[in-house]
Amino acid sequence: MNARVKHVELHADDDGLNPGDVMLKLENVSLSFGGVKAISDISFDILKGEIRAIIGPNGAGKTSMLNVINGFYHPQQGVITFRGQARSHMQPYEAAASGIARTFQNVALFKGMSTLDNIMSGRTLKMHRNFFWQMINIGPARNEEIEHRLKVEEIIDFLEIQHIRKTPVGKLPYGLQKRVELGRALAMEPDLLLLDEPMAGMNLEEKEDMSRFILDVNSQMGTTIALIEHDMGVVMDISDRVVVLDYGRKIGDGTPQEVKNNQNVIDAYLGVSH
Amino acid sequence: MLYRESGQYKTSYIADQAIFPIREDRIGMAVIGVVALAIPFFASDFFLNAIMTPFLILALAAIGLNILTGYAGQLSLGSGAFMGVGAYSCYKLTTYFPDVNIVILVLISGLFSAGIGVIFGLPSLRIKGLYLAVTTLAAQFFLEWCFIRIPWLYNYNASGAIEVPVRRGFGDIILTGPSASAMTQYFVVLGIVVVVTLVVKNIVRGRIGRQWMMIRDMDIAAELMGVRPLTAKLSAFAVSSYLCGVAGAMFIFFYLGAAEPSAFSITLSFQILFMVILGGLGSLVGSFFGAAFIWGLPIVLRAGFPALGLNVGAEVIFHVAQMVVGALIILFLITEPHGLARLWQIGKEKLRVWPFPYA
Numbered sequence: 001m002n003a004r005v006k007h008v009e010l011h012a013d014d015d016g017l018n019p020g021d022v023m024l025k026l027e028n029v030s031l032s033f034g035g036v037k038a039i040s041d042i043s044f045d046i047l048k049g050e051i052r053a054i055i056g057p058n059g060a061g062k063t064s065m066l067n068v069i070n071g072f073y074h075p076q077q078g079v080i081t082f083r084g085q086a087r088s089h090m091q092p093y094e095a096a097a098s099g100i101a102r103t104f105q106n107v108a109l110f111k112g113m114s115t116l117d118n119i120m121s122g123r124t125l126k127m128h129r130n131f132f133w134q135m136i137n138i139g140p141a142r143n144e145e146i147e148h149r150l151k152v153e154e155i156i157d158f159l160e161i162q163h164i165r166k167t168p169v170g171k172l173p174y175g176l177q178k179r180v181e182l183g184r185a186l187a188m189e190p191d192l193l194l195l196d197e198p199m200a201g202m203n204l205e206e207k208e209d210m211s212r213f214i215l216d217v218n219s220q221m222g223t224t225i226a227l228i229e230h231d232m233g234v235v236m237d238i239s240d241r242v243v244v245l246d247y248g249r250k251i252g253d254g255t256p257q258e259v260k261n262n263q264n265v266i267d268a269y270l271g272v273s274h
Numbered sequence: 275m276l277y278r279e280s281g282q283y284k285t286s287y288i289a290d291q292a293i294f295p296i297r298e299d300r301i302g303m304a305v306i307g308v309v310a311l312a313i314p315f316f317a318s319d320f321f322l323n324a325i326m327t328p329f330l331i332l333a334l335a336a337i338g339l340n341i342l343t344g345y346a347g348q349l350s351l352g353s354g355a356f357m358g359v360g361a362y363s364c365y366k367l368t369t370y371f372p373d374v375n376i377v378i379l380v381l382i383s384g385l386f387s388a389g390i391g392v393i394f395g396l397p398s399l400r401i402k403g404l405y406l407a408v409t410t411l412a413a414q415f416f417l418e419w420c421f422i423r424i425p426w427l428y429n430y431n432a433s434g435a436i437e438v439p440v441r442r443g444f445g446d447i448i449l450t451g452p453s454a455s456a457m458t459q460y461f462v463v464l465g466i467v468v469v470v471t472l473v474v475k476n477i478v479r480g481r482i483g484r485q486w487m488m489i490r491d492m493d494i495a496a497e498l499m500g501v502r503p504l505t506a507k508l509s510a511f512a513v514s515s516y517l518c519g520v521a522g523a524m525f526i527f528f529y530l531g532a533a534e535p536s537a538f539s540i541t542l543s544f545q546i547l548f549m550v551i552l553g554g555l556g557s558l559v560g561s562f563f564g565a566a567f568i569w570g571l572p573i574v575l576r577a578g579f580p581a582l583g584l585n586v587g588a589e590v591i592f593h594v595a596q597m598v599v600g601a602l603i604i605l606f607l608i609t610e611p612h613g614l615a616r617l618w619q620i621g622k623e624k625l626r627v628w629p630f631p632y633a
Contacts, residue, residue, distance in 0.1 A: 101498075101499075109495075110490075110495070111491050113484070121484050121488050124499055125499070134481065135477055137479075142288065149291070153287075
């Protein structure tokens with residue numbers, strides 16, 4: 001089937017930003033649940049085209065950070081500026097529409113659907129044919145479906161998952177599920193891709209594969225990536241800049257080398273001999 | 275051996291995304307189509323009137339509930355009442371517009387049911403699962419109350435029931451009423467059910483159907499992929515209630531001929547829910563299996579006991595059928611939650627790799 005796939009370019013939408021411009025900026029963001037402060041007064045930015053890692057011990061507020069960025073939580077204080085537009089109380093589907101995609105720490109695939117349908121679901125926002133065209137499924141609605149199928153097949157080829165195209169994702173092994181989830185996020189052609197522990201629970205080979213995919217997505221499609229990861233080797237190797245959280249506070253920010261040498265980070269996270 | 279897809283290569287995505295991509299399936303469907311068209315010329319009026327027509331109608335109702343429960347994951351116990359809304363609106367419509375073809379009115383009456391369904395679907399935005407089932411139960415009892423207490427709905431008939439008037443169409447053929455032939459009614463119902471099922475299949479495999487399944491499988495992820503829960507859930511309620519409404523209108527006009535409000539009681543809702551559970555959640559073909567099973571079992575039992583030489587009363591058969599269905603539902607929920615449709619799929623997969631146990 002691959003022989004007939006036209007070459008379709010997948011890339012992030014052109015948003016007028018040049019590589020190195022600030023894409024997302026968080027200023028003094030605080031989030032609390034009742035008396036528990038998940039995030040206190042954190043500021044950092046994500047530049048277009050970079051791979052930005054967010055690290056920190058368990059419970060540091062990393063996942064809450066991602067949830068704030070894609071509108072799932074609404075911070076009590078602070079300003080979030082995405083592509084030059086400050087926003088408040090954005091709903092998750094609005095974040096999706098503005099070009100933010102993510103994967104989850106615990107795989108959140110649509111278990112009852114096939115790999116193909118899962119990745120097609122990432123195209124939801126790009127499909128526009130209305131209800132009545134969908135009902136008859138000839139002409140525009142079918143053409144649209146085929147057009148998006150071509151893009152999805154590109155992603156399937158890119159992630160090397162052709163053989164599981166029609167398999168229900170619930171039957172797939174964990175490593176492949178993670179890969180399908182990445183594919184689903186890529187199908188949204190996001191400007192900013194948030195990855196929540198993409199390599200958790202993987203063996204070395206799967207980690208190497210996943211790192212390669214992340215680097216390829218970044219370089220080939222020009223997608224800006226923010227990722228949470230616990231494997232320090234991976235983080236230090238693939239990320240351009242790292243922000244370190246601990247107990248909801250930012251304790252370090254900079255290139256992997258700077259972070260590695262930051263005394264606060266070493267004390268809090270990388271381990272210090274007492 | 276008989277059912278194998280090897281050697282059938284697809285060269286386009288259109289062919290790959292066809293409803294029946296495997297040749298054997300297409301042959302099977304053609305056979306079913308021929309049989310469905312030929313049945314009226316061989317079967318008795320009783321077979322058409324009491325078995326085939328209601329089976330098709332209830333299959334459509336089951337598809338309706340399956341859209342909501344199987345595809346969109348919203349539990350509902352109000353499908354009987356939504357069928358009633360369709361039936362009563364069709365009755366009122368044909369009272370006001372006696373000259374309009376009844377088939378058109380049946381299809382329009384579903385829209386009223388869809389509207390009511392959306393209203394009762396609003397709580398689904400806040401509550402899930404069993405709690406939602408309870409609010410649809412409220413819809414069931416409220417609508418049933420309306421059917422009894424609003425005499426306008428049954429044209430102030432002294433009996434409190436609606437009686438289907440004679441309606442002609444398609445060149446003066448009698449379509450409804452006591453004098454309509456079983457064959458005519460069967461063909462009309464068959465036509466409506468086949469067309470509507472095809473339309474539903476198209477919706478389910480397209481963007482809208484995927485949105486429903488996204489909400490069902492992982493609502494948080496669905497939202498983060500740009501699905502608005504409001505539109506996805508309410509459209510599922512609308513489509514589901516539309517199908518139930520059309521089925522309800524057909525139930526009265528092409529099957530019962532007259533109906534009291536009790537025809538659309540909670541019993542009917544449960545019957546349809548059982549069809550969906552036994553047939554298979556999230557499967558259109560399963561809805562047909564479930565309807566055939568639930569509707570056919572009492573009939574088979576009724577014919578089967580005398581054939582075995584046992585002389586048992588109709589009451590006993592009714593109770594035995596209920597016990598068997600109850601036991602089967604428990605059995606299915608434990609062993610095969612995806613119902614008959616899943617068994618059908620497993621059977622096909624086994625045939626595909628036969629004589630080997632694995633592919």
